[in-house]
Amino acid sequence: MSIIVDTDLCEGCGACLTSCPYGGVEIIDDIAVFTEDCNLCGACIESCPVDAITLVRGERIERVDKSQYKGVWIIAEHYKNEIHKVAFQLLGKGRELSNTLNVNLTLVILGDKFDDKLEEVGEYGVDEVIYVKSAILKDYYSDLYVNTLTDLITEYKPEIILIGATPTGRDFAPRVAKRLNAGLTADCTGLDIEEETGNLMQTRPTFGGNIMATIRTPSSRPQMATVRPGTFKADKTAKKKVRIIKIEKEFKEKDTVTKIIKIIARQKEKVNLEDAEIIVTGGRGVGSMEGFKIIEELANVLGAELGGSRVPVELNWLGEDRQIGQTGKTVSPKLYVACGISGAIQHLVGMQNSEIIVAINKDPLAPIFQVAHYGIIGDLHKVVPALIEELKKTKSE
Ligand SMILES: Cc1cc2nc3c(=O)[nH]c(=O)nc-3n(C[C@H](O)[C@H](O)[C@H](O)COP(=O)(O)OP(=O)(O)OC[C@H]3O[C@@H](n4cnc5c(N)ncnc54)[C@H](O)[C@@H]3O)c2cc1C
Numbered sequence: 001m002s003i004i005v006d007t008d009l010c011e012g013c014g015a016c017l018t019s020c021p022y023g024g025v026e027i028i029d030d031i032a033v034f035t036e037d038c039n040l041c042g043a044c045i046e047s048c049p050v051d052a053i054t055l056v057r058g059e060r061i062e063r064v065d066k067s068q069y070k071g072v073w074i075i076a077e078h079y080k081n082e083i084h085k086v087a088f089q090l091l092g093k094g095r096e097l098s099n100t101l102n103v104n105l106t107l108v109i110l111g112d113k114f115d116d117k118l119e120e121v122g123e124y125g126v127d128e129v130i131y132v133k134s135a136i137l138k139d140y141y142s143d144l145y146v147n148t149l150t151d152l153i154t155e156y157k158p159e160i161i162l163i164g165a166t167p168t169g170r171d172f173a174p175r176v177a178k179r180l181n182a183g184l185t186a187d188c189t190g191l192d193i194e195e196e197t198g199n200l201m202q203t204r205p206t207f208g209g210n211i212m213a214t215i216r217t218p219s220s221r222p223q224m225a226t227v228r229p230g231t232f233k234a235d236k237t238a239k240k241k242v243r244i245i246k247i248e249k250e251f252k253e254k255d256t257v258t259k260i261i262k263i264i265a266r267q268k269e270k271v272n273l274e275d276a277e278i279i280v281t282g283g284r285g286v287g288s289m290e291g292f293k294i295i296e297e298l299a300n301v302l303g304a305e306l307g308g309s310r311v312p313v314e315l316n317w318l319g320e321d322r323q324i325g326q327t328g329k330t331v332s333p334k335l336y337v338a339c340g341i342s343g344a345i346q347h348l349v350g351m352q353n354s355e356i357i358v359a360i361n362k363d364p365l366a367p368i369f370q371v372a373h374y375g376i377i378g379d380l381h382k383v384v385p386a387l388i389e390e391l392k393k394t395k396s397e
Helices: 015-019 043-047 085-101 119-124 142-156 167-180 292-302 310-314 380-396
Strands: 002-005 025-028 031-034 053-056 072-076 105-111 128-133 160-164 183-188 190-193 200-206 211-215 223-227 243-248 278-282 305-308 335-339 356-361 374-377
Touching: 002 031, 015 025, 015 043, 043 053, 072 085, 085 105, 085 119, 085 160, 085 190, 085 223, 105 142, 128 142, 142 167, 160 167, 167 183, 167 223, 183 200, 200 223, 278 292, 292 305, 292 335, 292 380, 305 310, 356 380
Parallel strands: 072 105, 072 160, 105 128, 128 243, 160 223, 183 223, 278 305, 278 335, 335 356, 356 374
Antiparallel strands: 002 053, 025 031, 190 200, 200 211
16 A cells, blocks of 8 residues: 655645644645655545545556546336336435536436336436346346446446445445446445535444444545435436437346346335335333334324334334334335434434434433424323324314
8 A cells, every 4th residue: 555646736735744643744845745654544635635645555546537527327226127216216316416516317227128117217307318228137137237337337437326225236336336446335324515526425324323424535436325225215306308328238148157047036025114104113212012002003193104213123022124223224204203212323324314303202312302303302101192192183173
């Protein structure tokens, strides 16, 4: 590993000097020069306002010409000729990012028999669809995806690529990123554009979810991120006329090292938290399995799905398919009611994108109130029955 300074970019401002904890850099003739005290920690890279410093791992990586990269891509995966819903959710976020950058939003599909479905995606604000068509691509072939996507990205040079953090997305995304020497941030819960630089700010939980890290990949392109289903919302309000680029390929089984013998569909989940419009949840504060009866009743009155934090799942008060958070489901319903949940960061990352959050907690300092739109401070065993009664009255009126 070594550190290099681009002498054309370096202005000798000294920001690296101030940021270096080891005194490993000097400014000589208005250029940063690294001394033997530099331990390659990389603190200076973040601080450099002109991106002149690069840490090189292994072979020397050429600095990419970022000006050649334009546009936001969403890679759609599909099963039985249906596009996975996470692609539409990513288009919602992708439209926002592409509006900020004033660039095109593109949906990329590697598949077959999608010809009639491509215009429809215009409802989600897509400017362009790149459709790689081949009969074999009706199924997912890991190596064909990796090769085809790498070639497409090398040719079209998008600056941002968003992929669903599904088993399929998690399989091909890192392999494509490696081929392209690009940065990839997995399981992002927030995506934004940095105003001054136009870089993608990729936020995700780290260190067991105890802190949220915002990651940038300022010196490589494209910037790639995976996002779990349910993190963002599909948005049908931005209808566009779609430009379709269709690329016909004659892939054969001999072109892939994989042979698909049988596809076994996963059993459909009984609990569908990701698509629920209303979710009522309980945490340790509910107190017991018996205590969950009123939480369930509130869910029934509201026509909601029932969920919970990790604690009631660990205590067997709830099934594990109902856990919400970092190691459970990610949800973004219209209404999320949290009863007796403190609001640990590992829970918040799974529900903080909900449209309206109502929290019931007896502790006024519970962190859940920091994300809640409406907070009720009180004992849930009194508040929830009162709410149920009022809701029933409203329904019967
Ligand atoms: C790697 C890792 C992954 C994790 N993944 C997840 C995850 O996916 N999902 C998740 O939820 N957690 C997860 N956790 C656990 C997380 O850190 C918290 O421990 C957990 O979310 C706390 O659950 P809780 O809010 O129900 O319980 P607590 O934090 O104990 O909070 C209980 C709350 O109930 C309130 N309360 C008590 N009695 C009442 C009452 N009668 N009326 C009203 N309020 C009352 C209390 O004031 C308190 O705020 C993870 C942790 C780690 C380390």
